[in-house]
Amino acid sequence: MSESDVTRGGLRGARPGRDAVTGAQDAGRSRRGRRRRGRGRGEQPMVPEARFSSYYGRPILNKPTWQALDIAGYLFLGGLAGASSLLAAGGQASGRPGLARVAKLGAAGAISGSLGALVHDLGRPARFLNMLRVFKPTSPMSMGSWLLAGYAPLTMAAAAADVTGRARVAGAGATAAAACLGPAVATYTAVLLSDTAVPSWHEGYRELPFVFAGSASSAAAGLALACAPAGQTAPARRMAVLGAGLELGAFQLMKRRMGLVAEPFEQGGPHRLLRAAELLTAGGAALAAYPGTGRRRGRACAVAAGVALLTGSAALRFGVFHAGVASAEDPRYTVVPQRERLRARTG
Amino acid sequence: MSEGDTTAVSATGGEPPPSGNLLSGPQPNVAGAAGYPDAPPRVGFFTDTSVCIGCKACEVACKEWNAVPEDGLELTGMSYDNTQGLGADTWRHVAFIEQRLPETGREPGGGHEGFDAFEAARNLGTSPSPSPSPSPDGAISPVSPDGRTELRWLMSSDVCKHCTHAGCLDVCPTGALFRTEFGTVVVQADVCNGCGYCVPACPYGVIDQRKEDGRVWKCTLCYDRLGVGMEPACAKSCPTDSIQFGPLEELRARAAARVAQLHAAGVTEARLYGESPQDGVGGDGAFFLLLDEPEVYGLPPDPVVTTRDLPAMWRHAAVAAVSLAALGVASFAGRRR
Ligand code: SF4
Numbered sequence: 001m002s003e004s005d006v007t008r009g010g011l012r013g014a015r016p017g018r019d020a021v022t023g024a025q026d027a028g029r030s031r032r033g034r035r036r037r038g039r040g041r042g043e044q045p046m047v048p049e050a051r052f053s054s055y056y057g058r059p060i061l062n063k064p065t066w067q068a069l070d071i072a073g074y075l076f077l078g079g080l081a082g083a084s085s086l087l088a089a090g091g092q093a094s095g096r097p098g099l100a101r102v103a104k105l106g107a108a109g110a111i112s113g114s115l116g117a118l119v120h121d122l123g124r125p126a127r128f129l130n131m132l133r134v135f136k137p138t139s140p141m142s143m144g145s146w147l148l149a150g151y152a153p154l155t156m157a158a159a160a161a162d163v164t165g166r167a168r169v170a171g172a173g174a175t176a177a178a179a180c181l182g183p184a185v186a187t188y189t190a191v192l193l194s195d196t197a198v199p200s201w202h203e204g205y206r207e208l209p210f211v212f213a214g215s216a217s218s219a220a221a222g223l224a225l226a227c228a229p230a231g232q233t234a235p236a237r238r239m240a241v242l243g244a245g246l247e248l249g250a251f252q253l254m255k256r257r258m259g260l261v262a263e264p265f266e267q268g269g270p271h272r273l274l275r276a277a278e279l280l281t282a283g284g285a286a287l288a289a290y291p292g293t294g295r296r297r298g299r300a301c302a303v304a305a306g307v308a309l310l311t312g313s314a315a316l317r318f319g320v321f322h323a324g325v326a327s328a329e330d331p332r333y334t335v336v337p338q339r340e341r342l343r344a345r346t347g
Numbered sequence: 348m349s350e351g352d353t354t355a356v357s358a359t360g361g362e363p364p365p366s367g368n369l370l371s372g373p374q375p376n377v378a379g380a381a382g383y384p385d386a387p388p389r390v391g392f393f394t395d396t397s398v399c400i401g402c403k404a405c406e407v408a409c410k411e412w413n414a415v416p417e418d419g420l421e422l423t424g425m426s427y428d429n430t431q432g433l434g435a436d437t438w439r440h441v442a443f444i445e446q447r448l449p450e451t452g453r454e455p456g457g458g459h460e461g462f463d464a465f466e467a468a469r470n471l472g473t474s475p476s477p478s479p480s481p482s483p484d485g486a487i488s489p490v491s492p493d494g495r496t497e498l499r500w501l502m503s504s505d506v507c508k509h510c511t512h513a514g515c516l517d518v519c520p521t522g523a524l525f526r527t528e529f530g531t532v533v534v535q536a537d538v539c540n541g542c543g544y545c546v547p548a549c550p551y552g553v554i555d556q557r558k559e560d561g562r563v564w565k566c567t568l569c570y571d572r573l574g575v576g577m578e579p580a581c582a583k584s585c586p587t588d589s590i591q592f593g594p595l596e597e598l599r600a601r602a603a604a605r606v607a608q609l610h611a612a613g614v615t616e617a618r619l620y621g622e623s624p625q626d627g628v629g630g631d632g633a634f635f636l637l638l639d640e641p642e643v644y645g646l647p648p649d650p651v652v653t654t655r656d657l658p659a660m661w662r663h664a665a666v667a668a669v670s671l672a673a674l675g676v677a678s679f680a681g682r683r684r
């Protein structure tokens with residue numbers, strides 16, 4: 001094996017290690033007979049398992065270190081706040097002060113909660129201001145931080161002006177400005193998830209912003225239905241129906257488009273969460289569409305619709321979060337689609 | 348970096364200009380694109396797994412030099428690999444794959460029954476090793492009459508790929524991850540706030556968060572050693588030169604020659620992984636010679652930097668945001684109640 005000479009001057013010739021030839025005898029025999037395949041993880045998959053190899057079934061990706069409560073909560077609260085800002089501005093412009101107040105308080109409260117969750121999830125919470133150290137369009141988290149840095153104070157100013165009844169003009173301006181940023185706050189979180197190597201998040205990048213937009217509307221509508229005076233909730237009812245439709249439709253489309261990596265959405269815990277989200281959102285929207293008869297019944301109906309819509313939206317975010325983590329933990333979802341892509345490319 | 352006899356880069360005098368697209372595709376001048384006007388040539392690793400003996404000297408040297416803490420003493424029971432994978436406290440990981448393959452009649456045969464080691468040792472260097480009977484043509488498995496299979500061990504020292512387009516670096520919101528003048532990717536521990544975004548952004552599962560400390564850690568390609576002209580600790584310690592360090596251009600040339608050599612010797616399964624600037628991450632700064640499919644070693648077969656699709660993601664999100672605003676307006680349109 002060694003083609004080198006050890007001399008007084010040191011090693012001459014080829015380095016033995018570098019140029020050793022492994023098992024070189026039988027020229028040209030293909031070794032396609034590989035028997036290795038990933039181990040299943042207890043569960044029997046519904047579709048016939050695509051054959052693939054893996055390193056002892058271990059994941060290829062490092063799964064997100066994020067805490068479900070913090071990050072799924074952040075997504076939910078961000079959506080609630082963003083869409084509430086729309087209801088706030090609309091309520092204010094259309095002379096529905098009760099609706100506007102609930103929405104303004106909702107937006108300010110939700111965005112504070114979401115910021116709290118974000119900071120809590122940092123490994124070094126004391127360094128949260130480092131988020132504003134750079135402005136980086138390639139980082140959705142950086143863009144989101146700047147967005148929130150602009151948006152959160154606006155919602156608070158709007159809420160404060162409304163509650164205190166002072167600085168009405170400034171308050172109205174803040175409300176309008178928050179409504180301009182709100183939709184971005186509600187949808188950028190989809191980019192936050194998609195801009196990762198996590199298969200079930202990345203592959204949904206086309207539809208996920210629409211799912212989140214719909215989910216944000218149904219949450220904001222739910223809050224307004226549950227808390228605003230009954231006479232002023234007509235826009236919230238309409239928003240609930242439109243939002244639920246957008247959310248459910250976009251989600252179905254997304255799953256159909258994603259192929260294999262849609263599987264984590266339809267298995268185990270994430271599936272239960274998403275199924276619950278579907279039922280709650282659809283049920284909440286149906287309840288919202290019916291104003292109900294009589295005062296007491298109407299009120300109860302609206303509260304039930306609101307609670308269903310809010311929990312539905314939260315369940316959707318947790319479902320999407322956990323499905324992504326599950327897709328990162330199973331090498332199947334990394335290997336199989338990439339193999340298919342390679343095969344398609346090389347023909 | 349010392350043994351640069353024919354590096355294409357230094358021969359042409361200076362780096363090629365950075366290519367326009369900063370998110371994906373070939374990028375001949377990473378350091379230039381990151382804002383270093385006259386950077387030294389890009390350096391990296393060529394890990395030739397065909398000569399790796401699985402001694403883990405690299406793992407140890409890395410831990411020692413970089414003072415990486417202990418990461419749990421676990422016995423996996425799956426193989427001799429108890430390190431398991433790259434993470435915050437494992438910057439070099441030696442994968443260890445035990446494969447049962449159909450008997451191929453190659454030198455390191457399977458069953459050793461009836462093999463006299465002393466006899467073989469006596470003949471060492473004097474006579475050519477007895478060549479095993481050739482396997483029947485076209486047969487796949489099992490080719491030996493008694494159904495015996497051959498055992499082979501694949502060993503490979505995995506590391507951060509120091510991608511040309513690094514997902515971790517792209518998504519870091521604080522600028523803690525940065526591109527060095529050597530074209531490598533390094534975390535600044537004093538800036539990282541532990542947001543954890545880089546962890547799921549890495550298509551190879553390299554970078555991870557250290558729980559006790561909250562921040563993320565990964566291979567620095569021994570940035571401190573590079574700065575004073577020394578090669579990284581793992582490459583230095585590798586007894587078989589499986590880990591080779593040097594200017595990337597030179598490593599690529601060397602790797603191509605090595606693959607040709609192995610192919611000529613009949614090791615047709617030898618292939619390079621991560622070396623092509625045309626791949627989904629624009630080529631790895633640390634690339635490999637493998638003897639099986641990448642996924643067998645726990646590597647993704649066709650990794651793509653997630654930010655390649657970021658412009659499309661922003662576009663979709665913008666349309667969704669406008670739709671949401673329209674939905675808000677529509678909710679207030681229509682008859683008053
Ligand atoms: S391999 Fe992962 S951690 Fe290393 S540079 Fe590439 S994306 Fe970053």
Ligand code: SF4
Pocket residue numbers: 518519520521522523524534538539540541542543544545546562563
């Ligand atoms: S965890 Fe640290 S290095 Fe990673 S993205 Fe966040 S700030 Fe950047």
